[in-house]
Amino acid sequence: MTPAASDTPSPAAVTAFLRGIDRRARLFAEVQAGDEASARHALAVVARVFASEAGQWPIAEWPRQYWRLLLAAPSMRKPPVAGPAARLPGIARLPVEARAAVLLHLVAALDDADAAGALGIGTAAYQARIRDALPLDALDQPDVDVWRAWRAAAERELAQPTEPEAPTAVPARPAPQVRAHSPSVDVDTRHRHRLRWLWIGVALCVVAMVATFFLHPRGREVLGQWRAEIKREPLDAAASPRARFDADDLALHPDRELLAAPGELAIARQLPLLAWLGDAADDAKAADAPRLPVVIAPLDAPPAAPSADAGDIARRMRGWDALPPKQRALQRAAWAAWRALQPAERVLLRAIAARWQRVGSEDQDALRMRFRALPADARQGWWLGPKMGRDWPRVAPLFAFAPEAQRVPLLALLRAADAVDIDALERLAQITPPEERDALRLDLLRVPAAERRAWMLAKVQG
Structure with a gap:
């Protein structure tokens, strides 16, 4: 036997609920469906279905059930079609499931449990969808800056005024007839008439003040000065510039530091692997230490960096500027991590890099595989250098x-x-x-x- 349904809720309560979430529902449906027409049709259908079934649930369950019904509409399962004019384009480009999960949190304002219930999945699975929807930053972690940008964009869209729409039809009792001339309507009309005459009076006062100014002798004097002929004199010849812009001048490039040191940049890009090897060189008896003698042997001084001519610098700059923005960002992050190390750590890693170049390719591949087999948080910790990399997994929960x-x-x-x-x-x-x-x-x-x-x-x- 099934439990008896609760009493049919008041049509006024259903209408008030639908009006209360109208702005969020319209934004949600338009971003999820990809076009306004499909969104409007889905909202109208869901409103009628919800009004007929609202009595089955307590009022506290209405938000979860409403969004569940809306996500069941066929138009809510369309693939992403975000164009330049789309609302919330960053979210609209996500896959269907990830898009719905993000919108339930940022637009529908549901907590994790209700959002997971609207999607018919567990809370842990819902939270995993949110994490998977975010791009990764330079450290392979979900980019929280993107999440903040999405949230700010959703709040801006919800704060924008929208044109009122006709309320969705909800089955209700016949409404009582309203008298043709309600006293409140008459009062409102008289108020608008008074405001109109008030603004007309203000405008006439402003016109009178302007006319008085130009009729006054001082006003006519000012007007005459405005009409006076403007004095024109030729300017002196422009002096020759002290210097001209040179697109190949490394000193003017925003990434001049890392471009001036390609050898250092190459070491910086391998920083976590070299730091792991450096820690193994300090503790060759450790259980997971690489056993390669050429790596853990006493370290030589690093070779001096070869000087580069102007043509080589220009080619390097043009190659750098041609890289995709994401690759440049990753290399800038590696360079920042390298410069944050202590000078002694950089000296150690340069020497390890020199030894690493003399290791055979098969041995290099084996060591890389061992490094990649480490847990993700351990690999990230080695970006902090040989000293902190070993201890990072122990303190990561407090500082990550x-x-x-x-x-x-x-x-x-x-x-x-x-x-x-x-x-x-x-x-x-x-x-x-x-x-x-x-x-x-x-x-x-x-x-x-x-x-x-x-x-x-x-x-x-x-």
Whole structure:
């Protein structure tokens, strides 16, 4: 036996609900369907179906059921067709399932549980769809800046005024007849007439003030000055420029530092692999250390970088400018990570890179495969250099998602930490709930460096 349906809700309640989500539903349907006509048709059909079935659910379930019905419309399953004039073009280009998941959060304003219920999937699967919808940044993590841009764009679209539409027909009782001349209508009409006459009076006052100004002797004097002939004199001959722009001048290029050091850039692009090898060179007895003698042998000084002539620099600049923007961004990120290392770490990695060049191709492939087999968070940690790369998986839960403004002081804190500090930070990462980690990082930065170890140990023991 099925439970009896609840009492049929008031048509006014259904109409109020549909009006309350109308702006969000229109934006959702237009982006998901790809065109306004299909969106309008789907909204009209879903409104009628929802009005006839709303009595089956408690009012608290109405948002989830409404969006479930809307996503069941055939027009909501179209592939992405985002054009230059499409609303929310970044979201509209996503695949159907990812697009629906993102819109349920940013436009429909559902929490994860209701959004997952509207899609008929579990909450974990819904959260995975959100992560998969985001592009990856230079560190192979979901780009939160893109998510913030999507959210801001959705808020702008929802804040824009829209033309009112006729309310969707909802089955209801016959509405009572309204008198032809309602007192409220008469009051509103009189108010509009008074406002019209008020604005006419203001306009006449402005015209009178302007006319008085030009009839006054001072006003006529000002008008005469405006009409006076403008004095014209030829300018002196332009002086010759001190210098001319040279498109091949490396000093004028925005990426001049990395273009001036192609050897350093090549090492920077292999930074995590070389840092992993450098850590193995420091600890050749480790279980996962590479056993290649040429890698872990005592290191030579790096060879001097060959000088480049003007033609080589110009070719390098033209090749760099021809790269796709994503490739340039990845190389800039690698260069920034390289420049953030300590000078001693860069010296070590240059020497490791020189040894790496003398390793056979088969041995290089084997080492790369071993490095790629490491967990993703471990591989990302090696971007921080040989010293921090080994300890990064232990403290990553506490520092991996720190705000950009905290990145420099937190990295300085970690680079200055010794083994005791790392052990304390690892324990703090284990015992601190995720929602309290932001406050803990702020407290870490506020504590003076001389008192930080005692503070951490007290937090661990307390």
